[in-house]
């Protein structure tokens with residue numbers, strides 16, 4: 001298949017390193033292959049509206065490597081296979097993917113590079129099944145995409161969470177308090193687990209291991225008994241108590257198809273205050289984890305994924321996603337990568353490391 005023009009879009013929640021990918025794609029497409037590149041704005045929404053695109057030149061990507069966010073914009077709402085429409089006063093979901101297909105043809109896009117997490121890559125897979133030549137690039141701060149050792153953005157989020165834990169340590173120690181840090185991680189506890197190990201947490205709560213309030217209190221009391229009059233707890237937003245459910249900040253509605261999580265830190269604080277004679281404070285790290293300049297690791301990984309995606313287009317490797325295996329960049333089918341999420345193994349080496357360090361994992 002002869003390629004003249006490629007499109008690129010960024011979908012789902014943003015994360016540090018997206019601009020490194022865009023720059024990698026634009027530079028290698030133009031310098032190595034003399035292709036044209038079209039940037040689609042605001043994820044798949046940009047393919048439903050022919051005003052939301054722009055050509056990308058070398059000039060357009062100059063200076064974006066250290067910048068957080070995405071110069072193309074993104075959204076974690078919207079799916080062209082399920083577009084909300086008002087019909088007789090009611091909102092119904094209809095399939096708009098034919099409009100996307102028509103717009104891809106109108107723009108003269110020969111192949112589409114989709115940079116996204118599980119949700120966006122599943123949409124890309126559906127488009128590929130309809131005949132669009134698609135290449136995926138894995139993105140998420142949660143690092144929960146299967147078939148790649150790391151997604152870019154995760155390393156930067158970890159740095160942010162670890163830095164927060166370092167800062168909480170000194171104030172926790174001064175005031176003899178329990179400090180709870182709530183971090184992102186809807187289904188997977190990677191950020192909580194690895195930042196907790198790196199930041200010297202005493203208790204780590206992750207969605208993969210339902211926790212017991214009683215055991216958390218015991219762990220804090222044991223520490224106090226050993227003379228450590230403060231404790232640090234890291235809780236992933238998706239962590240939940242044994243027999244209970246996730247703490248939801250906002251239910252799903254017509255605009256947001258999945259509920260917004262948030263509040264696990266406050267929940268745990270309220271519960272442990274009953275069994276501890278200590279002050280407890282909560283810090284919610286929130287979207288600070290998604291913002292800011294990418295780390296060296298994420299800039300390099302994003303650049304490698306971007307150039308690999310272009311090479312995959314040149315090699316007609318469609319329906320596949322760039323991935324990192326060990327130290328090597330490779331590719332895998334999008335279908336395999338999105339089959340299910342890469343969760344923390346409760347019996348795996350990293351959890352064992354945490355336990356060997358005396359960290360309590362909630363039960």
Ligand code: F6P
Pocket residue numbers: 013076117140141142184185186237260261290
């Ligand atoms: O998927 C990445 C993620 O950061 C999740 O960990 C979190 O639940 C979600 O995005 C938050 O998204 P929003 O930007 O809609 O608040």
